[in-house]
Amino acid sequence: MLGISVYAGLEISLEENIQYLEKASKLGIKNVFLSLHIPEVNNNFINEISTLILKINKLNFNLTADISKKYYDKLDLKKFNFEALRLDFGFNNQEIAKISQNSDYKINLNASTIKESDLKEIIAAGAKLENFEASHNYYPRKETGLSEELLIKKNNLLKRYGLKISGFVPAKYKKRPPIKAGLPSLEKHRFLEPLIAAQDLLSLGIDKVYIGDSRASKTELADFALVNKKYWIIPIEIKSKISFEEKRLLSLTHQNRQDPGEYLIRSETARKHLKKKIKPKNNNSKRFKYAVTIDNYNYQRYEGDLNILKKEYSADKRVNIAADAGNSALIIEKIKEGDRFKFKI
Incomplete structure (x- = not known):
């Protein structure tokens, strides 16, 4: 469900990439995306790619490689283990269908640009549909990422054909050159933390989420690894002193x-889990949008009631402001009745 991306022949050294892979593996991340056709790579690209793929295979990652026709013909792909190849520049629909008939790996289609007419043509050419999946593009240039509406439209099309779908979120630590403006699938994710953006993608029908950029920080990667489909994870910031019971x-x-x-x-x-009295604060102030509040003993039988606010409310001496969840606004707006959630303080 979760993955990282690594890039050979760019600013990140081979040693750094290997360290990144090892950290991700220890955190339980199982998937890697590797691009085999970046125009700006240096002369060590082929050697680095071979070493990286061998390391990825040794760590038992599921590897999806983005490949153009040029490198498909140039690399000895039989030396490596791929879960999927994302066929990009240079392949026509008939070639894609033929490769799907004979390959030991899945064929990954471009979820962002695929049309139903392409799918029908590939199937008519004898493709093995069970060998297909899809992944959305990432968009290095600002303002060019997908809209949520278009992503959902493409997802709905692909789901009708039974395909699993991947997408990308940015990282802030080391963005991929040469543009270094993040690598999200959705434009609205470009400046968000991977933890928030990944949960949003999953809520939109994405099955697998990769960090698209060259390297996430230690904290970004650890937070990203917490993402799951059982409950929402909501980062919060405690703004003032709270009691032990409120923190519990x-x-x-x-x-x-x-x-x-x-x-x-x-x-x-x-x-239901209140154990001790919650005292009112002396400075109970106006309750701001996305505040996390806990009712104190002045609210009588509502003591311990915990809420995340989706609009501003006036101050209430019966209600303590415990934290600010404003950075999680995108996913808070998507929490439905009955959904489970957990705070990350």
């Missing part, structure tokens, strides 16, 4: 109520 409630895995309120994510978990 924040650490629980919560479930949004089936009737959460029009402008609330409302935990049905917190009040």
Whole structure:
């Protein structure tokens, strides 16, 4: 479900790439995306690629390689283990169909540009449909990433044919040259943390998410590795001193109520697990949008009620502001009734 990308022949050294692969493997990340046709690579590209693929195979990653016709004919692909090849520049639909009939790996189609007429033509040419999957492009240039509407439209088409779909999110630590503006599939993700963007992609029907950029930081990678389909992970920032009991409630895995309120994510978990009194704060202020609040003992039987606000509310001496979840706005707006969520403090 989660993966990283590595690039040979660019600014990141072979040694750094190998270290990155080892860190990802230790965090339980199972997938790697490798590009075999970047125009700006240096003269060591072929040698680095061979070494990297052998290391990827040794660490038992599932490897998807993006390849052009030029490198498909040039590299001895039988030396390596691929889960999938993403056939890019130079392949026509008949060639794609023929390769799918004989390959030991899946054929990965371009999810961002594929048309239904292409799919029908590939199938009519004798393709083995069970050997296909798809992945969206990433977009190095600012302002050129996909809209959510188009991504959903393409996903719906591919799902009708039974294909699994991948997508990309950016990292902030080391962006891929030469543009260094992030490598997201969706434009709205370009400046977001991988943790947030990845969860958003999964909610849109993506099956596998890769960090597209050259390298995520240690924290970015560790946070990204937490992403799962069981519950949302919501990063929060504690703005003022809170009690031990409030912090304990924040650490629980919560479930949004089936009737959460029009402008609330409302935990049905917190009040059930309240153990100690929650005192009111002296400076209970205006409740801002995406504040995480916990009701204190002045709210009587609602003490311990935990909410994430989706609009501003006036100050209430019965309600303590515990944290700010504003950086998680994109995914907060997608939490539905009954969804589970967990805070990352």
